[in-house]
């Protein structure tokens with residue numbers, strides 16, 4: 001054991017095994033755990049909890065930053081340990097249990113869980129489980145590859161379990177900027193005016209008397225598996241980069257653009273990679289998660305600074321970043337997710353937000369979460385925090401998938417996560433639609449012209465034309481036919 | 497003429513008639529006009545524009561703060577003067593033209609039009625038309641009963657027409673707090689931490705050389721016609737006040753609550769009136785529009801301060817307020833709508849937002865704008881600015897209307913303005929549903945139990961139960977039946 005990582009030496013007798021620590025959990029408890037896009041999550045204690053729950057009735061509410069790695073959500077689900085889960089997940093096993101109605105899922109904006117906890121709008125947290133690089137002399141926690149909601153969990157939980165991960169070098173100290181707004185009614189300004197501003201401390205404060213157990217691990221974050229760019233994502237990235245170039249030509253933006261946010265996944269990666277060979281320079285990111293592409297851009301000199309709440313890397317990139325932490329620490333900062341994703345900062349900084357949609361409709365409404373209106377995919381994550389308040393709110397998706405049996409551009413989305421009022425730019429591999437300043441009928445025309453897959457263009461045009469003729473209105477729709485494409489897919493396996 | 501109201505005496509030769517001023521408009525121009533919820537709007541120049549447009553081809557894009565009074569939108573519509581209108585309207589004649597597809601309408605969050613203009617995301621403003629109480633020596637404009645988007649229009653327009661309204665006393669000077677954030681990428685903090693903070697100047701800066709015409713009027717704002725509380729609005733207000741009392745008992749809020757925002761209309765009025773006989777005290781408003789009820793609450797001592805972008809009063813209350821301006825000026829401030837409605841301040845202050853819905857569904861999605869999914873009613877206004885970022889996001893509506901032929905609680909809303917992620921509390925005359933921390937299936941159960949009209953309860957329960965059985969999912973829906981209630985209303989005149 002690396003007891004040297006416990007600078008508060010009076011805590012050394014709290015060191016125990018994961019199984020022992022997991023005995024602290026009781027049926028019905030609310031657990032707040034670290035972890036955000038598979039980074040900085042609990043690797044041992046939640047795993048031990050799953051094993052316990054296999055043998056006894058032990059159902060909890062689990063809150064995290066965002067998604068967990070190491071199949072932890074799957075293990076907890078299979079063990080029947082999850083009564084309720086929030087605010088985000090990406091696990092196939094958990095997703096299916098949610099969709100069967102077995103696990104209750106609360107799909108929250110990532111900036112809001114901490115708000116709701118602080119405001120007593122959610123049940124109080126019993127136990128926090130937080131991954132740490134080390135514990136400072138005052139008991140405060142130096143986190144690892146994510147901050148997430150850990151500051152809130154540590155502040156509000158009755159007891160705290162710390163997992164010290166010795167795989168993470170102590171040199172990570174200084175990567176994090178830990179700041180929390182005061183509670184209402186005395187909340188103050190968050191004094192960030194640029195992504196690179198540091199306003200807080202380097203570790204997460206915690207009442208040392210609440211630390212109930214310390215567990216050691218040596219397990220790396222689950223690697224991000226990012227599909228390499230393919231023809232579609234390269235086409236999407238191309239449309240988007242040309243759009244940015246045009247905005248610069250028109251004098252709307254400079255070659256430095258404005259701070260970028262990019263969701264995870266291959267499209268975001270393709271877009272960021274596209275910047276490498278562009279004329280843009282001195283770029284900044286103000287995002288929620290940083291992937292390999294961020295570090296490539298930092299290395300290439302195109303990107304000057306990146307702010308987020310987590311770092312999710314491939315195995316190769318993980319090694320590279322941790323071997324060069326000192327170099328990156330000046331140019332990267334990790335913040336609590338209620339800071340990285342807070343509406344006021346996103347508007348103040350003028351973020352350009354790029355997120356992936358499951359589907360969008362002819363009027364610009366976006367579905368980020370549901371398949372067929374009923375089944376959850378992952379959750380809204382931070383897409384709403386950013387899209388709603390961004391300088392530019394961009395959504396990307398492939399025009400069609402599954403041998404073109406599915407069109408992602410539709411008469412009406414089956415679930416709305418981002419409304420027509422919030423969406424500026426839509427992009428598919430077919431093309432880009434700039435919706436700014438357009439009325440709904442103008443938007444429909446442009447989206448049908450620019451974004452829909454050619455195999456669906458005519459029938460989408462026909463829907464719109466008939467809706468205008470038969471019903472008219474500000475937003476012409478035939479409600480009895482609005483979901484006919486989804487219904488056809490359900491019944492016949494194709495939207496055609 | 498009260499030339500004394502033009503302290504910049506070099507401008508006196510700009511004084512002209514409304515008809516002369518209206519000659520400045522040209523076909524295809526973009527006009528930015530003052531006016532917000534019928535307050536502080538142009539009374540003469542836009543009227544003259546309508547008269548001109550009756551005789552010649554003259555179509556413009558008209559941007560305002562929000563809605564206009566004096567049937568101006570109707571006159572412009574009838575004259576065929578409107579090509580495009582944004583960001584809000586409440587006029588029956590205009591609404592019908594929009595729904596026939598004759599006028600293009602862009603339904604924007606009220607905080608965003610100024611952003612879009614500053615960021616060159618909308619066509620540039622050719623002429624600003626701004627109502628003023630008087631003009632300062634440096635040419636700057638002292639506005640009247642609203643600020644709206646006038647600061648942005650004055651800054652960006654190529655030419656400015658000022659309507660000096662002598663009906664408004666010069667003593668209004670000091671009511672306004674004129675502040676604008678800097679442009680990207682150098683935007684700074686908006687240093688407001690309480691509704692009563694004043695951070696700007698008292699008049700709207702304008703390049704004196706751009707002032708192209710000055711017109712005098714003496715016409716009062718169109719009076720607000722507020723229906724008196726009835727059984728339904730009293731029931732809604734009762735549910736809401738009991739909810740606030742419970743939150744205080746639970747220690748979630750104090751008797752001072754947090755700053756209140758209330759939409760216009762009779763429900764908001766009934767709620768605010770309800771505070772008069774409550775135990776709450778030292779209340780504050782951080783809202784977009786102030787109605788009679790605000791001044792009643794100020795008089796009763798319950799309300800300490802009110803911040804907004806406009807004041808819309810009945811004729812009686814108007815006289816009372818203007819006879820006592822000095823008294824109210826210390827306790828009321830009017831701000832630009834991109835400050836009153838800005839996301840960051842709404843979250844920073846922890847606003848309790850109360851807005852009216854047209855309909856909501858069993859999962860908590862709210863429609864504020866469309867009838868039957870196609871026809872616009874008014875627009876989203878500021879409801880999204882507030883709901884999305886509020887401490888508590890509350891929507892109210894009657895459970896049923898038109899002899900109960902219409903249910904306002906539905907399987908699925910026909911248009912989404914506020915998503916399930918953004919809505920905390922729903923209230924009808926039947927009861928209140930607190931949705932915080934609930935998964936979709938839990939929300940459905942609570943909404944069906946608490947909010948739906950008894951005549952619709954069973955069939956809404958049946959929809960939900962069958963959706964759970966037949967389709968399951970995180971958000972059970974039968975897409976082929978989701979709009980059946982709307983379809984029945986369209987075909988048979990009743991949702992039953």
Ligand SMILES: CC(C)(COP(=O)(O)OP(=O)(O)OC[C@H]1O[C@@H](n2cnc3c(N)ncnc32)[C@H](O)[C@@H]1OP(=O)(O)O)[C@@H](O)C(=O)NCCC(=O)NCCS
Nearest residue numbers: 263264355356357358368372377378379380381382383401
């Ligand atoms: C939207 C999101 C799921 C897209 O992720 P992705 O990996 O690019 O997903 P895809 O475009 O490949 O589509 C998802 C799947 O749904 C399927 N799908 C889409 N529409 C469908 C429909 N109407 N019916 C059935 N399946 C459908 C696709 O075919 C695809 O299937 P596959 O995975 O078997 O190929 C993901 O970005 C997400 O969860 N976003 C929300 C969170 C967020 O934005 N966070 C902010 C930043 S991290």
Ligand SMILES: CC(C)(COP(=O)(O)OP(=O)(O)OC[C@H]1O[C@@H](n2cnc3c(N)ncnc32)[C@H](O)[C@@H]1OP(=O)(O)O)[C@@H](O)C(=O)NCCC(=O)NCCS
Nearest residue numbers: 759760851852853854864867873874875876877878879897
């Ligand atoms: C939502 C809004 C229209 C409600 O206003 P309201 O005057 O209370 O409206 P009502 O509840 O009486 O309902 C509106 C009408 O639509 C009708 N209606 C509602 N649902 C309907 C449906 N599915 N089909 C047909 N008609 C419907 C009602 O019967 C009612 O008709 P009536 O006016 O003939 O009685 C109004 O508050 C608004 O425009 N809000 C958006 C802007 C906003 O919130 N701004 C923020 C603060 S100012």
